[in-house]
Amino acid sequence: MIQIKDIHKEFDNTPILKGITTEFKRGKTNLVIGQSGSGKTVLLKILLGLFTPNKGEIYFDGIPFSSMTDDEHRTLRREIGMVFQGSALFDSMSVIENVLFPMRMLTKLSEAERIEQAETVIERVNLIDAKNKLPNEISGGMQKRVAIARAVVMRPKYLFCDEPNSGLDPKTAIVIDNLIQELTKEYNITTVINSHDMNSVMEIGETIVFLKNGTKEWEGSNQNIFKTDNEAVTDFVYSSNLFKKVRKLYLED
Amino acid sequence: MRDNLCKQTLFFYFRQVNILKHVGAYFLMIRLVFIKPTKRSIMYGLVMKEIQDLILGSLGIVCFLSFFVGGVVSIQTALNIDSTFIPENLVGFATRQSIILEFAPTFMAIILAGKVGSYITSSIGTMRVTEQIDALEVMGINSVNFLVFPKLLAMTLLPIVIIFSMFLGIFGGWAATIYGGFSSSASFIEGIQLEFNSFHVFYAFVKTFLFAIILATIPSYHGYYMKGGALDVGRASTVSFVWCSVVIIVVNYFITQLFFS
Numbered sequence: 121m122i123q124i125k126d127i128h129k130e131f132d133n134t135p136i137l138k139g140i141t142t143e144f145k146r147g148k149t150n151l152v153i154g155q156s157g158s159g160k161t162v163l164l165k166i167l168l169g170l171f172t173p174n175k176g177e178i179y180f181d182g183i184p185f186s187s188m189t190d191d192e193h194r195t196l197r198r199e200i201g202m203v204f205q206g207s208a209l210f211d212s213m214s215v216i217e218n219v220l221f222p223m224r225m226l227t228k229l230s231e232a233e234r235i236e237q238a239e240t241v242i243e244r245v246n247l248i249d250a251k252n253k254l255p256n257e258i259s260g261g262m263q264k265r266v267a268i269a270r271a272v273v274m275r276p277k278y279l280f281c282d283e284p285n286s287g288l289d290p291k292t293a294i295v296i297d298n299l300i301q302e303l304t305k306e307y308n309i310t311t312v313i314n315s316h317d318m319n320s321v322m323e324i325g326e327t328i329v330f331l332k333n334g335t336k337e338w339e340g341s342n343q344n345i346f347k348t349d350n351e352a353v354t355d356f357v358y359s360s361n362l363f364k365k366v367r368k369l370y371l372e373d
Numbered sequence: 374m375r376d377n378l379c380k381q382t383l384f385f386y387f388r389q390v391n392i393l394k395h396v397g398a399y400f401l402m403i404r405l406v407f408i409k410p411t412k413r414s415i416m417y418g419l420v421m422k423e424i425q426d427l428i429l430g431s432l433g434i435v436c437f438l439s440f441f442v443g444g445v446v447s448i449q450t451a452l453n454i455d456s457t458f459i460p461e462n463l464v465g466f467a468t469r470q471s472i473i474l475e476f477a478p479t480f481m482a483i484i485l486a487g488k489v490g491s492y493i494t495s496s497i498g499t500m501r502v503t504e505q506i507d508a509l510e511v512m513g514i515n516s517v518n519f520l521v522f523p524k525l526l527a528m529t530l531l532p533i534v535i536i537f538s539m540f541l542g543i544f545g546g547w548a549a550t551i552y553g554g555f556s557s558s559a560s561f562i563e564g565i566q567l568e569f570n571s572f573h574v575f576y577a578f579v580k581t582f583l584f585a586i587i588l589a590t591i592p593s594y595h596g597y598y599m600k601g602g603a604l605d606v607g608r609a610s611t612v613s614f615v616w617c618s619v620v621i622i623v624v625n626y627f628i629t630q631l632f633f634s
């Protein structure tokens with residue numbers, strides 16, 4: 121479980137996050153949604169330790185981040201898996217080398233053990249046939265699956281995904297969403313997913329935080345997001361014409 | 374009028390502060406190159422790859438250019454000597470001096486600022502814009518050491534490239550002299566052996582070594598700290614080339630001053 125308390129962040133005196141408090145639960149897919157520019161990526165990068173908040177505290181399973189020693193930070197790093205928006209695969213390495221990379225860098229396992237572990241995960245994301253291909257030889261959806269495999273190969277406690285299905289067709293997007301959710305359950309991970317995609321919200325929105333201009337506007341789950349009368353949320357939910365039409369038909373009935 | 378002057382002064386001031394900020398950030402990066410090193414076994418592979426790309430990959434173009442530059446230097450020298458009082462072996466002598474002192478180390482360093490420098494900036498810059506650097510950092514890897522150290526180590530082999538450049542430059546000079554009939558092979562060879570001073574070669578290698586460090590680190594800095602998208606990678610490469618050349622020329626001036634006065 122990750123708790124964040126009153127997180128503030130500004131760049132060049134412009135406040136980007138203005139005091140965010142929430143909780144991400146273990147074994148669940150926790151969604152952070154909001155329009156582009158609302159501060160989702162910044163929040164995720166704060167969780168990753170790539171940015172330091174100007175104010176506020178993050179608790180990883182109860183332990184405040186700011187009180188950890190360098191050693192504890194290092195250990196924490198190994199417990200975090202990250203799927204970047206553009207996959208961020210190392211483009212000079214093959215699929216299996218990408219997945220092996222964190223183990224080669226951070227573990228003392230033998231090469232045979234590493235390969236076995238990597239192949240297990242690659243099999244899990246259904247890419248074993250492509251394991252020797254380079255990232256630019258496979259499709260965007262496959263790249264995302266490699267990124268997921270690389271993120272979970274060290275069996276992380278925490279998994280962060282920045283818009284994991286942006287740029288994918290709706291069908292592939294659902295495959296990716298479901299894969300992340302299944303892995304979250306299988307390995308009992310605390311998963312945080314940034315998204316602006318309503319399909320993901322419906323599919324995997326077990327808990328949802330809605331950000332608007334750097335503040336938490338609403339919090340709930342996919343069970344109650346369609347019932348809320350918070351204007352900012354309904355505005356976001358019904359921003360697509362398809363949803364607007366469906367809602368109109370529904371209201372007319 | 375006074376307002377304008379004020380503005381210009383302010384503008385100049387901010388430009389300077391900006392440059393100082395970059396210089397500071399550059400040296401902070403250099404420090405990061407050497408702390409928290411990457412595992413030996415991994416680093417070995419990275420260094421080998423960079424030697425392949427940066428050093429072996431530059432040999433061809435350097436040899437080719439040196440041969441022709443050497444040729445031009447000898448032709449120009451020969452054509453500018455009319456007097457019969459000046460011995461024929463001056464062509465070989467002047468070619469050797471120009472090649473060893475300037476053309477091989479400095480001229481080739483500028484060429485490599487274009488080739489090696491823009492390759493380094495664009496490869497690191499691409500990793501920045503596609504978040505590959507963030508991915509390294511998230512894994513707890515010192516990305517500056519991981520990316521810059523192997524390039525720096527590989528570039529310390531630059532003197533080998535420059536040896537090739539010297540030999541091919543002088544060979545090109547010889548070939549052009551014979552082909553153009555400016556002097557005999559014997560007097561050219563006599564010329565290149567005339568008053569040979571090993572201190573000059575030492576000077577050439579000291580500056581080559583400094584240029585190598587510049588060629589590895591300045592483009593790395595421009596790639597590592599770049600912001601924006603794919604288009605900005607191209608712009609960063611151009612800026613990096615300009616800065617590399619400027620710094621090489623200025624360093625060349627000061628080191629020459631230091632060695633010869």
Ligand SMILES: Nc1ncnc2c1ncn2[C@@H]1O[C@H](COP(=O)(O)OP(=O)(O)O)[C@@H](O)[C@H]1O
Pocket residue numbers: 131136154155156157158159160161162163
């Ligand atoms: N490194 C940075 N420096 C300055 N401003 C930034 C930086 N990163 C993000 N921002 C700003 O923070 C705001 C939120 O960005 P981001 O978190 O990327 O939005 P989202 O991911 O929700 O689309 C944007 O206005 C962006 O310009």
Ligand SMILES: [Mg+2]
Pocket residue numbers: 160161282283
């Ligand atoms: Mg984002």
